[in-house]
Amino acid sequence: MKSRHWVLWLPPLLSGALFVALWYGVRAATGLQSWILPTPEEILAAAVREHALLLRAAASTAVGALGGFLAAAVAGLLLALALGGARWLRNGLYPWLLILQMTPVIVLAPIIVLWAGPGLPGIITVTFLISFFPIVVNTTQGLLSADAHMVDLFRMYGATRRQELQLLRLPGALPYFLAGLRIAATLAPIGAIFGEYLVGNAAGGTGGLGFLVYSYNVQIKIPALFATGLIGCLLGFVFVAAVAGLNWALLHHWHDSFERHDR
């Protein structure tokens, strides 16, 4: 088994190298200028040059992303509990949830600034709106997916509804909740950057990565703009890695997804 570990790291390394080679190739073949298509080394150089600004902005974005993500996790779980508990509530609320999810956030942005205020509250609200849906949908599905025989057994053995929720439905929904969190973790930093771009400028001065996107764009600092994207991407990886860690900590003892096939 050990000899096959290369399957894990070699393919992504190769595809990455191929991608970078292609990038240089396109640049050389087309003769595009740096401000249209910077090379990876120009982007890295810009990242180093602008690192103080980028790091401060990333920290600011991380706060907004984390705030919106946590709010989405808590509210998503609570709403899923309500939806999982009563069919009438599910039927009554689900269409509205869909409508909220389908409405482009960009349309809501002015309203969000009006209601939540500019700056961090608005950014958290945008992040929340973008990342909350997968958590609600997944967790509700999980709460409804309890094994029918287990439900029979709980009823037969005189379990209260609270016991059924606590000992059967909630633990059963945990993998679904975590899958929702995993999707939300990829969306939250994007949501925060988007939020900063839409409503964050009104905060004045101390913008996050979304503000830098705006600022580098108007200054036509394209390598720095790419560097901002890179940092945003890294921030996303931090979020995903944190959820992956949580997933492992909570599930690896018992869940089939951690089954080792080399036994």
Next chain:
Amino acid sequence: MSVQPPIVQFRAAGKRFGAGPPVLADITLDVAEGEFVSVIGPSGCGKSTLLRLVSALSPLTSGDLRVAGTTPERAREHLAFVFQEPTLLPWLTAAGNVELPLRLRGVPAAERRAHAGGLLALVRLREAGGLFPRQLSGGMKMRVSIARALSRAPRILLLDEPFGALDEITRNHLNEELLDWRAKAPFTALFVTHSVAEAVFLSDRIVVLAANPGRILAEVPVPFAYPRTAALREDPAYFATVAGVSRRLHAAEEERSA
């Protein structure tokens, strides 16, 4: 045995789902306390429904059913159920699963842990209490499932093809052990199976159902004294009984296709 009233008493009991055709019709059957009764019949004859009626998971639609002298709903505290799948909670250890019914009853942790330990020892899984279901084999999971049912100290154990998914050797072992556990912690058993050999090995009596609608075609007493051991499977009288029940079962299946 005859002085006590039957612990399960079907009187012209019937069951249909909605406006559909009857699944079970005119079931009249007594099960005495301590008796081991197997129910056998072609698929779709309502064997599992019969158990669901006794456990009040499904109400009957005609006739009468008394369990432990009362209605099935009120008799639930005397019952335990074992399904074909072990239906263990994957996030609880084997011991946690065995404790579950006691936890639902509000038994204090220390007490239920001690009780579960004893039951795991009974089903020869003393060392496996800390393992999670995915670390157990199919046979071990079924032992845990039965130990969980026994933790309720049930007067009546309902078993719905519990060994149907296991290989024959494991199945035979578990058949022998089930009788052994029953000798140590007595219960009345209502056992649904597809296997005639298993039914004969385990039971005092075998009820053969016919299908469409499910009804009792024959009741066959099994003449062997307990305790029964693996040696019974080599007894010519055992073969003869198996052959006799098989004939009744084939008759039931032919009636269905006729």
